[in-house]
Amino acid sequence: xxxxxxxxxxxxTELEVRYATDAAANGWGEKCYDYINRFEALFxxxxxxxxxxxxxxxxxxxxxxxxxxGIGPGDEVVLADTNWIATAAPIVHLGAKPIFVDILEDSWxxxxxxxxxxxxxxxxxxxxVHLYGNLCDMDRLLAIGERHDIPVIExxxxxxxxxxxxxxxxxMGRFGTFSFLGTKTLTTGEGGMxxxxxxxxxxxxxxxxNHGRARGQTKQFWADMVGFKYKMSNxxxxxGCAQMERIDDLINRKREVFSYYRSGFAEFPTIAMNPEDxxxxxxxxxxxxxxxTINQKYGNRTLAERNLELVTAATLKTSLVTTPEPEPxxxxxxxxxxxxxxxxxxxxxxxxxxxxxxxxxxxxxxxxERMRIGSRPPSRRSSTSRSRPSAxxxxxxxxxSPPDQS
Numbered sequence: 001x002x003x004x005x006x007x008x009x010x011x012x013t014e015l016e017v018r019y020a021t022d023a024a025a026n027g028w029g030e031k032c033y034d035y036i037n038r039f040e041a042l043f044x045x046x047x048x049x050x051x052x053x054x055x056x057x058x059x060x061x062x063x064x065x066x067x068x069x070g071i072g073p074g075d076e077v078v079l080a081d082t083n084w085i086a087t088a089a090p091i092v093h094l095g096a097k098p099i100f101v102d103i104l105e106d107s108w109x110x111x112x113x114x115x116x117x118x119x120x121x122x123x124x125x126x127x128x129v130h131l132y133g134n135l136c137d138m139d140r141l142l143a144i145g146e147r148h149d150i151p152v153i154e155x156x157x158x159x160x161x162x163x164x165x166x167x168x169x170x171x172m173g174r175f176g177t178f179s180f181l182g183t184k185t186l187t188t189g190e191g192g193m194x195x196x197x198x199x200x201x202x203x204x205x206x207x208x209x210n211h212g213r214a215r216g217q218t219k220q221f222w223a224d225m226v227g228f229k230y231k232m233s234n235x236x237x238x239x240g241c242a243q244m245e246r247i248d249d250l251i252n253r254k255r256e257v258f259s260y261y262r263s264g265f266a267e268f269p270t271i272a273m274n275p276e277d278x279x280x281x282x283x284x285x286x287x288x289x290x291x292x293t294i295n296q297k298y299g300n301r302t303l304a305e306r307n308l309e310l311v312t313a314a315t316l317k318t319s320l321v322t323t324p325e326p327e328p329x330x331x332x333x334x335x336x337x338x339x340x341x342x343x344x345x346x347x348x349x350x351x352x353x354x355x356x357x358x359x360x361x362x363x364x365x366x367x368x369e370r371m372r373i374g375s376r377p378p379s380r381r382s383s384t385s386r387s388r389p390s391a392x393x394x395x396x397x398x399x400x401s402p403p404d405q406s
Contacts, residue, residue, distance in 0.1 A: 010187040011250055016242040023238035035237040040193075042244040043178075049171045049195040051202035053209055054237055058157045058179035058192035060209075060230035063090035065175045065194055067228075068204040069151060071096050071124045078118045079127040080110045087129055087155050096124065100350070106275045108132065112140035119148055126152045130159035130169045133283035134274055138164050138172050153177075157192075160185050161251035161283025169283070170195055175205075180236075185254050185283060186243045188236040251283060258282075 023035050036054050044052035055061045071077065073095035079087060081100035088098040101114040108131045115126055126145055128136040138152075145152040156162070156170035157179035163169070170176030175196040180188040194209075196202050207214045212227030232240075243250065258274070265271045276282045326334070349355055 010182055010184075011246070011253070013242070013246070015245065016239050019238040019242045020235055023235045027234040027238065032234050035234045035241055036232060039232075039237040039240040039244065042241060043193055044195060046244065046247060047168050047171050047176075047195055049176070050197045051195065051199065053194040053202070053206055054232035054240070055192040055194055055209060055230045056232055057086075057190060057230070058155070058177045058181075059086040059090060060228065061177035061192045061194035062087065062153070062155065063093060064205045064208045064228060064230055065153065065177065065196075065201070066090055066094055066096075066125065067208060068201055069125060069174070074122060075124040076120060076122045077125045077127055078110075078115050078123060080108075080129055080131070082108055082131065083129055086157075087127065091127075097122075099123070103131075104137075106272070107134040107136070109134055109136040110141065112137050112144060115141065116144050116148075119144075119150065123148070123150055125174075126150055127155060128152055128173065129155040129157075130162055132274060133159050133162045133169075135159070135162050135164045135169060135277075135280050135282065138167075142172065158184065159283050160247075161254065161281070163281035165279040171197075174198060175201060180240060180243075185250050186240070186247060188232070188240040188243070191232050191236045191240065254283065 019035070027035060040052040040054050043054075044050065053061070055064070066077070071091070071094050075094075075096040076099045077091045077096055078099045078101060079091075080103050082103050091098045099118050101118050102111055103109060104111050110126075110128055126141055128138065128141050130136055136154075138154075141152050144150075151174035152172075154170050154173040154176035156176050159169035160178060161169075164172065170178060175194060175198070178186075178193040178195070180186055180191040180193070182189060194205055196205075203215065207224060208227040209230045210227065211229055212223040212225040214224040217224060262273050265273065274282050
């Protein structure tokens with residue numbers, strides 16, 4: 001088996017092990033919610049929010065929150081076009097339409113100007129994703145939401161520890177959500193958190209999270225509405241309690257690691273690091289290459305040395321060699337080409353009604369899903385398993401025509 005390079009690893013101590021062991025041994029019956037209640041209390045205190053609900057994932061928290069806001073078929077939600085699919089998936093599950101807009105160059109977060117341009121009478125929410133701990137311009141987004149009477153939602157999956165002018169990420173919008181996947185600063189293995197300062201919204205989501213059974217309902221098997229099952233387990237919450245007791249150390253350590261990289265790259269002006277504007281604190285989630293890519297580049301000593309040489313040489317060349325300014329005529333030609341390409345691409349992918357159908361026919365999904373690519377493989381297999389050829393017939397792919405662009 002080839003050696004693997006670990007590129008993310010949570011900070012686990014004896015405290016996490018002790019709490020999780022206690023939950024496994026004693027957290028049953030009347031104690032089955034003890035660690036969940038404690039975790040929620042610790043989290044809302046840290047965040048400065050009124051209400052918190054521990055969930056099975058950040059995706060589930062988004063799903064319930066948007067459902068509680070009444071988002072459904074025919075509605076639109078504006079969000080950035082650079083996101084993990086988990087942000088857009090709940091919108092689609094609810095029958096609404098994600099409206100993607102471009103990002104700011106420095107933060108990779110929503111461009112407020114483009115957000116306002118994208119708003120229509122069907123817009124029911126603005127979804128602000130604090131990508132990699134970088135903070136959205138919440139003042140402008142909240143002002144846009146207020147002008148148009150549209151709630152702003154915060155996806156703070158990667159932003160625990162990030163602070164915007166004295167307010168923690170996830171605490172400023174109508175509701176916020178967090179992820180506790182193993183790669184996050186705070187982890188429960190899997191899990192998430194829904195937070196809000198709106199009591200009615202809190203009660204609605206709390207009911208949705210438990211099969212639609214309202215708090216205080218005395219009938220054991222009575223559902224007040226059709227809900228979901230997005231609750232966190234008591235054992236996961238025990239893990240989270242230990243992490244919350246160490247949260248300041250976890251955040252500070254992440255900032256120390258990032259500061260080390262920022263200091264090391266300071267002499268290379270072409271390398272841009274996560275921004276930290278005046279009045280903000282970035283939680284600095286790690287940004288990495290795909291695990292498989294790292295393994296291919298650095299799993300072998302000879303290849304690793306060669307790749308490091310290439311990276312160093314490219315950085316030095318870009319930083320030290322003066323590149324002549326292009327002639328104005330050529331610069332204009334390149335600008336026109338870029339704008340035309342971007343416009344044509346967006347018209348095809350986002351606006352052509354036949355594109356999705358064409359993509360499904362032209363893309364060998366059943367082949368791709370068996371390939372061991374991506375940091376989150378679609379299925380888990382043992383290291384000894386082998387891919388089997390598919391029985392499907394792909395003979396029609398060679399004759400599939402792209403959608404008419406005339």
